[in-house]
Amino acid sequence: MSQKKSKTVAGRKAQASEPVTFIAPSSTGLVDAAAIDMFGVLDALHPLEGAVNALGAAGINALAPSEGTVQLRLVWTHPSTPVFIRYFVDGKHAVGVTGKGGTNSVSINYAPGQKVSASLRFLGEGWKFKLYAWVSGQAPSHEPVEEGSDPSDAASDNVIVFKVKIP
Amino acid sequence: MKLASMHTVQVAATLVLALSTFSAAAQDTASASSAGTPVLTDEERQRYAPFALAAGTDEATKRGSEANPDPWSVTNSTQLFSRPTFGELFKVSAETTETGSAYQLSGDVWSLFDPFKNRPWGTLQLSGSYAPDTKEASLGLKFNYSTRVAALLSDKVLDTIRERTQEAVDQCLASANVGKRGVTMTDEEEQAFNKSLKYCEDTAGTPVVNKDLQVAYGFRPNFALGVAAAHNFDTGRFAKFAVNGSMEVPLVQGFSLILNGDVANDRVETGGGRAWTLSGTGAVNYTTPIKLELSGAFKLKGCLTDPCEADGSNFEFGPRIAYPVTKDTVLALNLTWKDTGAGLSDVFSGLALSHSFGFEPSKQN
Incomplete structure (x- = not known):
């Protein structure tokens, strides 16, 4: 399983992550345009693999999470597919949002040791996603905490529930 | 009368x-x-249960994967695009009436361009048919688009x-x-x-x-747009060009309204001139396991060149019943009455058989 994943993303990930330099976000919360990976953005024109990698790479250093939270950033293709996103902390509802446009970012209250679960419901077929987590006080990572794709065209497979392995 | x-x-x-x-x-x-x-x-x-273009359904009647249900579609080899289809990957069909018969093959070509099976907009189908009575073969391309996404x-x-x-x-x-x-x-x-x-x-x-x-x-429709060209093997000449647009408005509980318009430029058999044919169909259908349909159609024909002896304009209507023999095979019977202005004709009956595959069966129900 993990072998297959790393095989499919290895080529693009190397290309997408190398030119990115992590800079501290400014006090305004805006990211320096020069820090955005140009190859990654161009890669966004590619279906699936490229878009997910590029959006993840370009977006991960845009905003730092505030104290005592974890920022969960979901990127997916096809960007036109809406996603119902729901996160739980220790089995308790934390946030529920409708994701549109291929990228969504939310911050939830989090203390180390707590268990975070995610439920994603894609309103469409042929999807693929990656989820990144950024805990306050830690350096952001380009390694997704979870990734997956539509196992088939069957409508019943459009919901995925998983444990979010917070780094 | x-x-x-x-x-x-x-x-x-x-x-x-x-x-x-x-x-x-x-x-x-x-x-x-x-x-x-x-x-x-x-x-x-x-x-x-999901009933959208991109969500493959497992029954042929739900996909709209049947032989052409419209009056006079048989032997009219370019009229392939009677309605939008839902998640149809491949179809082979045959239909016959007193006036002739036609065979058709159609397949989804979108999958070829889209190896990721990412179909946010619709499907593209390539379709070929042959009518042995008129010795006409046609090739057509049809784009299905759903607003129900x-x-x-x-x-x-x-x-x-x-x-x-x-x-x-x-x-x-x-x-x-x-x-x-x-x-x-x-x-x-x-x-x-x-x-x-x-x-x-x-x-x-x-x-x-x-x-x-x-x-x-709600009542958001599905659309299909197609173009087709036909070649006549008897005369060895280009016989016809047709553009066809159709729309299906799903109502509730398996009812839907289908509107279909067809414009064709065809060579008239006798005399060798060319004529325009404008035709339209309206149908209400009800899908249970068996599909029941009532349709009416008009045809207007006008000459473009002299000499030309085109058939007159007429109106046809009749019921149709489609029975799913298996989930992928549909047997349909239709009855048609024709009104050419001089009273109704005797009933024409037609029989159609089609076999198709969907994108992938839904495990939901």
């Missing part, structure tokens, strides 16, 4: 019956949604659906008794919770989403 008017009465009676069932269905839907119980019965789950719904509507889904899932989680929540979980407790969550999303959440999406889609 007496026989003809009796048929008209029968047809009218069928239509009235169909409309009364339709209004009863509309009331039923209203009461179901106002009750506010998000968990559906098995029957409701079946009723609100979640991506086209507003943020507000999507948020409402999401909240209702969450409510249903929470109700299910409460009854699933997953143990302490909101307190630091052990790994085993977390595993059990995630299992319950997946179960509740599938059994309580999915039916609510499917139902609410159907309600939100």
